[in-house]
Amino acid sequence: VLQSYDYIVIGAGTAGATIAARIVEDPSVTVAVLEASDSSAENNPLAFIPGADTISIGSSPLDTVSYDWNFVTIPQTGAANRKMHYARGKGIGGTLQHNFMIYQRPTSDSFSYWINATNGTDFLPGWSWNDVYPYFIKSIILSPPDNSLHRAAATLKYNSIPAAYPETDNTKVPLPIGFANFAFEYSATLQSAFNELQYPNALDFSSSTLNGVQYDTSTLDHSNGHCSSSQYFINNAQKLSNLHIITNTMAQKINFDSNKTAISVTYTSLLSTVMINVTREVIVSAGVFQSPQLLMLSGIGPSAQLQKFNIPVLVDLPGVGQNLQDHVFFSPGYEINPSIYQFGHETQILNLLVADFLGWQKLNETFISTKPELSVLSTYPPLWPHIEYISAGGLIGKFTDLLVANAAPALINKFYYLLLGALVAPQSRRSVTLASNSASTLPVIDLQQTKQFQLRCSGRSAEFSIPLHLCRSEITARNSSQSTDAQLLSVIQNSLQSVWHASCTCAMQPRSNNGVLDPYLRAYGVNGVHVVDASSFPSLLPGHPQSVVYMLAERAAVMRPLTG
Numbered sequence: 001v002l003q004s005y006d007y008i009v010i011g012a013g014t015a016g017a018t019i020a021a022r023i024v025e026d027p028s029v030t031v032a033v034l035e036a037s038d039s040s041a042e043n044n045p046l047a048f049i050p051g052a053d054t055i056s057i058g059s060s061p062l063d064t065v066s067y068d069w070n071f072v073t074i075p076q077t078g079a080a081n082r083k084m085h086y087a088r089g090k091g092i093g094g095t096l097q098h099n100f101m102i103y104q105r106p107t108s109d110s111f112s113y114w115i116n117a118t119n120g121t122d123f124l125p126g127w128s129w130n131d132v133y134p135y136f137i138k139s140i141i142l143s144p145p146d147n148s149l150h151r152a153a154a155t156l157k158y159n160s161i162p163a164a165y166p167e168t169d170n171t172k173v174p175l176p177i178g179f180a181n182f183a184f185e186y187s188a189t190l191q192s193a194f195n196e197l198q199y200p201n202a203l204d205f206s207s208s209t210l211n212g213v214q215y216d217t218s219t220l221d222h223s224n225g226h227c228s229s230s231q232y233f234i235n236n237a238q239k240l241s242n243l244h245i246i247t248n249t250m251a252q253k254i255n256f257d258s259n260k261t262a263i264s265v266t267y268t269s270l271l272s273t274v275m276i277n278v279t280r281e282v283i284v285s286a287g288v289f290q291s292p293q294l295l296m297l298s299g300i301g302p303s304a305q306l307q308k309f310n311i312p313v314l315v316d317l318p319g320v321g322q323n324l325q326d327h328v329f330f331s332p333g334y335e336i337n338p339s340i341y342q343f344g345h346e347t348q349i350l351n352l353l354v355a356d357f358l359g360w361q362k363l364n365e366t367f368i369s370t371k372p373e374l375s376v377l378s379t380y381p382p383l384w385p386h387i388e389y390i391s392a393g394g395l396i397g398k399f400t401d402l403l404v405a406n407a408a409p410a411l412i413n414k415f416y417y418l419l420l421g422a423l424v425a426p427q428s429r430r431s432v433t434l435a436s437n438s439a440s441t442l443p444v445i446d447l448q449q450t451k452q453f454q455l456r457c458s459g460r461s462a463e464f465s466i467p468l469h470l471c472r473s474e475i476t477a478r479n480s481s482q483s484t485d486a487q488l489l490s491v492i493q494n495s496l497q498s499v500w501h502a503s504c505t506c507a508m509q510p511r512s513n514n515g516v517l518d519p520y521l522r523a524y525g526v527n528g529v530h531v532v533d534a535s536s537f538p539s540l541l542p543g544h545p546q547s548v549v550y551m552l553a554e555r556a557a558v559m560r561p562l563t564g
């Protein structure tokens with residue numbers, strides 16, 4: 001460990017690993033990455049099996065593993081007052097160790113929310129689809145599916161769309177995007193059913209629109225069929241001598257000089273407290289809950305909250321920890337004919353994805369009948385879907401412990417299939433607040449994602465609009481018979497779960513609008529601090545966020561030398 005580095009990145013997760021790997025491509029700079037744990041996908045066999053993640057992500061606070069932070073929310077009134085476990089990965093790769101690996105991009109017009117959020121400030125750089133698209137495609141490399149490995153009924157059709165996956169200079173850090181070598185047979189059945197109900201087949205989910213149904217891509221290495229992408233950036237960079245990854249170190253705070261310029265970071269490691277100096281920038285990539293926590297511990301945040309914990313106020317920035325947004329999902333389960341529920345080819349078990357087939361839809365009067373609800377939904381841009389369907393094998397039950405929920409029925413040869421209805425046009429914005437003046441105490445998380453009408457939207461569509469009833473020959477029973485709005489709402493509140501897409505707690509938007517970061521991702525009121533991770537989003541976009549996190553980190557790495 002050196003006494004001083006040019007850059008200090010806090011957190012070796014999705015964003016931190018990516019930006020660190022890019023910065024050290026310049027051999028003249030030194031970079032330290034501080035990571036709280038030494039866990040990594042490489043020493044964690046479960047991280048190599050996408051489907052194995054279901055073991056540790058349930059809403060019960062007991063459903064956790066060693067590489068999880070074990071965050072638990074405060075009681076959520078919209079979720080039957082449950083305190084919910086919120087999975088977040090700890091160690092190299094961060095939450096990618098949990099990630100289900102679904103890779104797709106938001107709609108092009110959803111970035112109008114980002115443009116609006118950054119407008120009115122120093123409006124460079126821009127955040128339109130055209131501005132960010134080059135960074136979405138910077139490192140990815142697509143492998144087509146190998147249909148010889150699929151059963152005939154699940155032949156996987158796809159559109160390679162050169163525009164979405166062009167040949168780029170990904171020789172330095174190729175991030176593999178691919179299709180599973182195993183396709184669930186019931187996804188094929190479901191596709192026919194969707195088509196019968198006039199849902200179109202989408203071309204893919206990465207080229208600016210989200211409408212219709214299709215097999216999805218994942219961050220999978222097609223050459224070995226099962227490898228998580230979490231290591232790609234960091235493995236590549238680790239070979240370079242100008243990068244030091246310092247694990248088992250908990251960053252406690254950033255220290256500033258009298259000009260409010262970041263000069264060092266204090267971290268705790270085993271029993272010692274260490275301070276390392278920084279000459280250029282501190283990049284905070286500690287994730288959606290801990291990036292705002294770290295800013296607050298460094299004196300940047302809502303003054304009343306800092307004073308409550310005797311933290312000297314450096315910058316009164318009320319937006320730190322606010323604006324928390326997330327998607328929620330819910331699913332009825334359907335018992336299916338065991339003959340179509342097979343655990344995959346034995347040789348492909350490592351390749352078993354949680355979800356290989358997705359669908360997107362805008363809601364209309366068919367699903368929602370009241371004007372206020374419809375008028376809220378109509379505020380979203382034309383291409384932005386309201387609901388995502390995620391097809392998966394298994395039974396969610398109350399979402400408390402997925403392993404137990406599925407293993408017990410399997411022992412008596414009962415198998416389930418489900419189609420999750422995810423709300424991807426959420427309205428609620430909540431918060432992360434401090435619980436103490438130490439980074440070692442987890443912060444307080446309030447999701448409160450539950451505007452009731454929105455739940456009704458996702459519940460109704462999951463329960464009624466999905467075409468599972470068309471798969472009659474395969475489905476033998478449904479596990480819920482609730483049908484009135486009140487019954488449905490109660491079922492949803494007792495089983496809804498976050499899609500783990502929490503974001504926006506250090507939002508890039510005007511300071512006057514509870515913003516924390518300017519359009520260059522610099523924290524307001526201080527010098528030399530950037531925040532680059534899911535917390536930086538001004539708003540959560542439709543779909544799964546890892547592609548946006550990669551894009552953000554790639555772009556931040558390029559903006560960095562410009563801002564100094």
Ligand SMILES: Cc1cc2nc3c(=O)[nH]c(=O)nc-3n(C[C@H](O)[C@H](O)[C@H](O)COP(=O)(O)OP(=O)(O)OC[C@H]3O[C@@H](n4cnc5c(N)ncnc54)[C@H](O)[C@@H]3O)c2cc1C
Pocket residue numbers: 010011012013014015016034035036037053057087088089090091092093094095096098099100101102103104249250251252285286287288290291294439499500501502532533534535544545546547549
């Ligand atoms: C169960 C699950 C499934 C998911 N599936 C998908 C999916 O299929 N597709 C998709 O697109 N997205 C998915 N996501 C979401 C996606 O994984 C996250 O949005 C993304 O990984 C967030 O990246 P990040 O860089 O913001 O944070 P993280 O990856 O969480 O990185 C934060 C890092 O900072 C470290 N850290 C925190 N505090 C400190 C500190 N004080 N000092 C030092 N280190 C610290 C943490 O240990 C961690 O390594 C999923 C998430 C979960 C939980």
